[in-house]
Amino acid sequence: MSNDMQTIGSNPVGLKGRFAGIIMNLIHTNQYKKIIQRHIIDKIDTTNHLSILDVGCGGGKVISLFFSMLEKSKIYGIDHSVDMVNLSSRVNKAGISDGTVNIVHGNVNKLPYSDDFFDIITAFDTINFWNDFDNSIIEIKRVLKQNGIFLIANGYPKEGTKWWNFVKFKNDNEYRAVLSNHGFKKINIMIEKDTIIILTNK
Numbered sequence: 001m002s003n004d005m006q007t008i009g010s011n012p013v014g015l016k017g018r019f020a021g022i023i024m025n026l027i028h029t030n031q032y033k034k035i036i037q038r039h040i041i042d043k044i045d046t047t048n049h050l051s052i053l054d055v056g057c058g059g060g061k062v063i064s065l066f067f068s069m070l071e072k073s074k075i076y077g078i079d080h081s082v083d084m085v086n087l088s089s090r091v092n093k094a095g096i097s098d099g100t101v102n103i104v105h106g107n108v109n110k111l112p113y114s115d116d117f118f119d120i121i122t123a124f125d126t127i128n129f130w131n132d133f134d135n136s137i138i139e140i141k142r143v144l145k146q147n148g149i150f151l152i153a154n155g156y157p158k159e160g161t162k163w164w165n166f167v168k169f170k171n172d173n174e175y176r177a178v179l180s181n182h183g184f185k186k187i188n189i190m191i192e193k194d195t196i197i198i199l200t201n202k
């Protein structure tokens, strides 16, 4: 990954950042839809009222997918880039106006929600960019309900590539170690092509 792409990915702002947000939404739609369907929707009772949070929500694609797949849930998003909060809000205009979607500006290391609030938290292509990983994971665990689901989806590049140098955790053992050190249970890791998907419970 070039330094320029790392900078844009970590905090997409300005013209380049907004453009990156739109592109991310376009290129991720099909893949994210399949991940959400297979690893979340197929495994839960969708007739329940659920609270879902997408951290590092970028252009808001994950929020809009949950909005289209679930009827009774409330979906929240947070991002530390004001430009991404604005883009996400535009993309999710319908959900915001009917009160189903709530998107705020903030850092994942200080989440503005009460303890044990969410049934599901997702982090798509964002954890590599966090400036304060440990406090971010502590915060996610704090706001997740007991037995709530935490899903991470990340690039899983080949060893020796630039992307491999950039990613925080190099393999499933490293993900497993950090999550179990933070007290997460039932850590289930799947590698699908060049993406790693981690499902775990509080």
Ligand SMILES: C[S@@+](CC[C@H](N)C(=O)[O-])C[C@H]1O[C@@H](n2cnc3c(N)ncnc32)[C@H](O)[C@@H]1O
Pocket (backbone or CB within 6 Å): 009, 010, 011, 012, 024, 025, 028, 055, 056, 057, 058, 059, 060, 061, 078, 079, 080, 081, 084, 106, 107, 108, 109, 123, 124, 125, 126, 129, 130, 131, 132
């Ligand atoms: C590569 S983009 C991915 C966006 C979106 N999740 C997606 O997959 O399309 C990474 C996002 O994480 C956000 N981000 C990075 N560090 C963050 C932090 N500490 N707190 C909140 N958002 C953060 C960035 O602003 C950016 O929108």
